Amino acid sequence: xxxxxxxxxxxxxxxxxxxxxxxxxxxxxxxxxxxxxxxxxxxxxxxxxxxxxxxxxxxxxxxxxxxxxxxxxxxxxxxxxxxxxxxxxxxxxxxxxxxxxxxxxxxxxxxxxxxxxxxxxxxxxxxxxxxxxxxxxxxxxxxxxxxxxxxxxxxxxxxxxxxxxxxxxxxxxxxxxxxxxx
Numbered sequence: 001x002x003x004x005x006x007x008x009x010x011x012x013x014x015x016x017x018x019x020x021x022x023x024x025x026x027x028x029x030x031x032x033x034x035x036x037x038x039x040x041x042x043x044x045x046x047x048x049x050x051x052x053x054x055x056x057x058x059x060x061x062x063x064x065x066x067x068x069x070x071x072x073x074x075x076x077x078x079x080x081x082x083x084x085x086x087x088x089x090x091x092x093x094x095x096x097x098x099x100x101x102x103x104x105x106x107x108x109x110x111x112x113x114x115x116x117x118x119x120x121x122x123x124x125x126x127x128x129x130x131x132x133x134x135x136x137x138x139x140x141x142x143x144x145x146x147x148x149x150x151x152x153x154x155x156x157x158x159x160x161x162x163x164x165x166x167x168x169x170x171x172x173x174x175x176x177x178x179x180x181x182x
Contacts, residue, residue, distance in 0.1 A: 005134040007034040011142050016122050017115075020149040027146055031139070039136055046143040056128070056137045060144065063097060063124045065090035070101035071117065078105075097124070118148045 010030060012021040022030070024047055031043060042057035051061050069087045076083035097120070104116035122145055129141035 004034065004136055004139055007031065008134045008138045008142075011139075014142070014145045014149050016119055016145075016149070017152060018149065019153040020146055022146070024146060024150060027143065035136075035139070039139070042136075042140065043143050046140055047147055049147065056131070057140055058091075060124070060128050060140055062091045063094060063128075064121070066092070066094060066097045067101060067117070067120060067124070070098050074101060074105045115152075118152070122148055 007030065011027075014020055027047075028043075031040060035043065038053070038055070042052040042055060045052035046057060046060065052058055065088050069083075069090070072086045073083045076086070100120035100123070101117070104113050104120060107113045107116050125141040125144035128144075129138040131137050
């Protein structure tokens with residue numbers, strides 16, 4: 001029996017696109033006393049979207065790197081440039097990940113594409129949890145999903161519109177601003 005069953009059973013259910021009932025701070029507190037130092041380091045790496053050191057977390061990371069590489073290849077192809085210098089090595093290969101990325105880029109706009117890529121990550125986290133449903137893999141899968149859920153819950157349409165306008169204004173030449181304001 002896994003030593004993580006109590007922790008996993010106590011975690012709330014997360015749904016893509018909904019505000020999570022637990023935040024990252026609460027998750028970290030829930031993990032305290034249940035995880036080893038190495039496991040906490042792996043969870044922190046996942047929460048911070050950086051490469052974990054080893055173990056089942058490395059399995060997740062390999063899929064994440066493949067997904068990012070597939071995104072780079074699609075974007076490079078769309079721009080007519082070479083992707084090779086941006087592609088990173090990873091262990092294994094999943095045809096499913098490649099198809100998920102292709103499906104994401106078939107979406108009509110960038111927001112839907114990003115959502116589809118995060119749904120792919122969510123599905124990969126579910127796959128990871130299946131390998132050990134009450135073990136550390138399930139804890140890592142929860143960390144992945146929580147990071148994604150918090151990201152989407154934190155998006156604000158008004159703030160996004162403001163940032164877009166700031167970006168556009170900063171890209172315009174000063175003369176264009178004067179011409180447009182006259």
